Amino acid sequence: KGELDYKTDHKFADLLQDKTEAVSDFAKAKTLSEQRKFLPIYAVRNELLNVIRDNSIIIIVGETGSGKTTQLTQYLHEDGYTNYGMVGCTQPRRVAAMSVAKRVSEEIKCKLGEEVGYAIRFEDCTTEKTIIKYMTDGILLRESLRESDLDHYSAIIMDEAHERSLNTDVLFGLLREVISRRHDLKLIVTSATMNATKFASFFGNVPVFEIPGRCFPVELFFSKNTVEDYVDSAVKQAMQVHLQGMDGDLLIFMPGQEDIEVTCELISERLGELDDAPPLAILPIYSQLPSDLQAKIFQKAPDGVRKCVVATNIAETSLTVDGIMFVVDAGYCKLKVFNPKIGMDALSIYPISQANANQRSGRAGRTGPGHCYRLYTQRQYKNEMLTATVPEIQRTNLANVVLLLKSLGVQDLLQFHFMDPPPQDNILNSMYQLWILGALDNTGSLTPLGRQMVEFPLDPALSKMLIISLEMCCSAEILIIVSMLSVPAIFYRPKGREEDSDAAREKFQVPESDHLTFLNVYEQWKRNAYSASWCNEHFIHIKAMRKVREVRQQLKEIMDQQKMELISTGNEWDIVRKCICSSYFHQAARLKGIGEYVNVRTGMPCHLHPTSALFGMGYTPDYIVYHELIMTSKEYMQCVTSVDGHWLAELGPMFYSIKDASKTRQERKKVAVEEMNAMEEEMKRAEELIRARKEH
Ligand code: ADP
Ligand code: MG
Numbered sequence: 001k002g003e004l005d006y007k008t009d010h011k012f013a014d015l016l017q018d019k020t021e022a023v024s025d026f027a028k029a030k031t032l033s034e035q036r037k038f039l040p041i042y043a044v045r046n047e048l049l050n051v052i053r054d055n056s057i058i059i060i061v062g063e064t065g066s067g068k069t070t071q072l073t074q075y076l077h078e079d080g081y082t083n084y085g086m087v088g089c090t091q092p093r094r095v096a097a098m099s100v101a102k103r104v105s106e107e108i109k110c111k112l113g114e115e116v117g118y119a120i121r122f123e124d125c126t127t128e129k130t131i132i133k134y135m136t137d138g139i140l141l142r143e144s145l146r147e148s149d150l151d152h153y154s155a156i157i158m159d160e161a162h163e164r165s166l167n168t169d170v171l172f173g174l175l176r177e178v179i180s181r182r183h184d185l186k187l188i189v190t191s192a193t194m195n196a197t198k199f200a201s202f203f204g205n206v207p208v209f210e211i212p213g214r215c216f217p218v219e220l221f222f223s224k225n226t227v228e229d230y231v232d233s234a235v236k237q238a239m240q241v242h243l244q245g246m247d248g249d250l251l252i253f254m255p256g257q258e259d260i261e262v263t264c265e266l267i268s269e270r271l272g273e274l275d276d277a278p279p280l281a282i283l284p285i286y287s288q289l290p291s292d293l294q295a296k297i298f299q300k301a302p303d304g305v306r307k308c309v310v311a312t313n314i315a316e317t318s319l320t321v322d323g324i325m326f327v328v329d330a331g332y333c334k335l336k337v338f339n340p341k342i343g344m345d346a347l348s349i350y351p352i353s354q355a356n357a358n359q360r361s362g363r364a365g366r367t368g369p370g371h372c373y374r375l376y377t378q379r380q381y382k383n384e385m386l387t388a389t390v391p392e393i394q395r396t397n398l399a400n401v402v403l404l405l406k407s408l409g410v411q412d413l414l415q416f417h418f419m420d421p422p423p424q425d426n427i428l429n430s431m432y433q434l435w436i437l438g439a440l441d442n443t444g445s446l447t448p449l450g451r452q453m454v455e456f457p458l459d460p461a462l463s464k465m466l467i468i469s470l471e472m473c474c475s476a477e478i479l480i481i482v483s484m485l486s487v488p489a490i491f492y493r494p495k496g497r498e499e500d501s502d503a504a505r506e507k508f509q510v511p512e513s514d515h516l517t518f519l520n521v522y523e524q525w526k527r528n529a530y531s532a533s534w535c536n537e538h539f540i541h542i543k544a545m546r547k548v549r550e551v552r553q554q555l556k557e558i559m560d561q562q563k564m565e566l567i568s569t570g571n572e573w574d575i576v577r578k579c580i581c582s583s584y585f586h587q588a589a590r591l592k593g594i595g596e597y598v599n600v601r602t603g604m605p606c607h608l609h610p611t612s613a614l615f616g617m618g619y620t621p622d623y624i625v626y627h628e629l630i631m632t633s634k635e636y637m638q639c640v641t642s643v644d645g646h647w648l649a650e651l652g653p654m655f656y657s658i659k660d661a662s663k664t665r666q667e668r669k670k671v672a673v674e675e676m677n678a679m680e681e682e683m684k685r686a687e688e689l690i691r692a693r694k695e696h
Pocket of ligand 1: 039062063064065066067068069070071099100102103298317318319320321322
């Protein structure tokens with residue numbers, strides 16, 4: 001869900017097309033083609049192209065800002081590779097894919113989406129003409145499902161490989177095989193200084209090409225004492241830098257959107273309290289920020305105005321802002337980590353690694369000597385930070401990856417060639433989840449349901465819900481609900497008007513379900529001719545709703561290809577609730593006290609979110625299922641629907657039975673553990689069997 005950027009509904013291209021050129025100081029003085037020649041990578045252009053000609057796979061290492069992302073694709077194009085296929089470049093982040101494609105389209109002087117385009121989930125900004133395609137690594141992974149040899153491409157650049165995103169790691173294993181089959185395909189893996197030798201040996205001791213960097217010394221300042229409140233400290237540090245009057249822009253690293261917003265507000269508040277403080281352009285950047293605002297970080301501030309960019313780790317290596325001389329590093333980032341307590345991934349704040357810290361400080365030394373203020377002690381850096389972040393594949397749920405690999409015919413996942421194999425428990429746990437959903441059978445093979453689930457670019461439970469909705473004759477309704485769940489932040493609560501917006505939201509609420517509330521919002525919007533003013537009146541993000549409509553359309557196209565009909569239940573919304581239950585029964589909670597719920601399987605307390613339709617309505621059903629858990633001060637269930645206890649027994653027989661009520665929780669838990677162990681055993685046996693068969 002979090003993977004979407006709903007603000008990109010008018011294609012990013014249109015949003016920016018009429019904007020004046022994004023120019024930095026330096027850019028102002030030089031044309032785009034002169035700027036290209038100034039980048040470090042330009043000095044080694046021909047040498048680099050020779051190495052690429054002579055090798056199928058190469059690793060390229062270079063400091064952030066040396067021109068890897070924007071130039072390599074163009075060099076390959078200029079060298080003729082686009083005559084027989086596209087040049088694809090993958091990014092772990094959506095924002096980077098869009099922003100870089102935009103930049104390269106300007107350098108090549110084409111309209112974004114024509115020769116140079118991008119694709120991210122639910123947004124394809126490419127055409128027949130496209131020869132340079134930027135995309136998220138998730139997109140390329142899905143393309144490999146349709147076309148396992150990636151025949152449309154003559155070269156693939158896997159950019160930002162040091163990030164070690166889950167999809168990049170899976171692609172590594174797959175592309176190694178593709179290259180062995182396709183000798184005309186070039187694979188270029190780029191990394192910002194770390195891990196190069198590891199990559200090289202993984203691909204069979206391929207050459208590592210280093211782009212000589214240009215970087216200036218950065219003076220490091222550690223905090224003397226442990227910092228209690230990093231937002232407050234960062235604001236103080238930023239003010240001090242700004243007021244002491246040295247030239248140069250400022251970059252502050254924060255873990256996420258909430259902290260970024262507070263930091264921006266506090267800085268502007270403190271500046272407002274001062275008489276004649278020098279002006280400061282405060283620019284936030286995070287993935288959910290509307291794209292037109294994202295583009296602002298690249299624009300030059302008016303003369304004499306200092307820029308202060310407040311960013312997530314997106315500015316660490318993915319995006320380069322020129323002119324930064326000061327970095328303030330809070331020392332934290334948000335990571336998705338599998339949480340065994342809740343049996344799923346949770347996004348939480350963690351200390352960064354030393355590698356991250358060094359990348360962050362490096363941002364201050366691109367254009368001249370810089371300063372980096374670390375809001376942690378030198379001891380914390382040395383003793384408490386990991387050398388490098390644990391790769392995503394070793395810390396997150398792998399259900400989607402398992403589903404994908406199984407459908408690519410990789411039967412034995414424990415044998416798949418991962419650079420760093422995920423812990424066996426992770427694989428088995430993910431397989432167990434897929435088994436619960438009916439995507440895998442007892443031998444660990446894909447079921448017909450599982451095979452169909454792969455077609456949808458959605459989390460397994462959402463795909464399943466969509467497929468089951470056909471049998472239950474409510475696919476029209478479920479399609480809308482799935483689309484609404486795929487777009488974040490439908491409602492907004494502007495400062496000072498919280499009560500009005502809450503009242504507006506309440507009008508849509510269907511007392512027994514947040515899912516149905518979403519459905520209700522969409523249907524009313526449709527009845528009001530998809531009007532923008534209607535959205536404004538009701539505190540609903542129009543851009544989010546347009547994105548929902550687009551997502552719905554795209555999912556509907558997949559349903560059409562799959563010959564899945566749209567069937568409406570009309571007003572029979574109980575059927576819709578039952579359908580939701582069919583895919584979320586494993587995330588069920590039971591009423592324990594007034595407004596208190598506990599997870600049915602684990603007994604863990606969990607709470608209704610205050611924005612839920614069920615919150616404070618005086619109506620608290622005995623059983624509910626939830627879409628996801630968010631962990632803040634408490635465990636909150638996000639998006640819940642009341643269900644009938646009998647449905648749970650009917651739809652989730654591996655967990656619940658009606659007779660169970662007489663058993664104690666301990667006994668039920670024991671049965672659940674036994675079942676899981678039995679399943680694991682069975683799958684292990686199946687895998688051993690397959691392995692043995694292969695060996696003979
Ligand atoms: P690398 O991938 O090696 O980190 P890039 O190719 O991303 O380097 O960046 C090269 C140069 O292009 C940098 O100076 C950067 O500021 C500039 N650049 C990249 N993207 C944009 C953009 N969207 N707008 C303006 N300048 C950009
Ligand atoms: Mg780059």
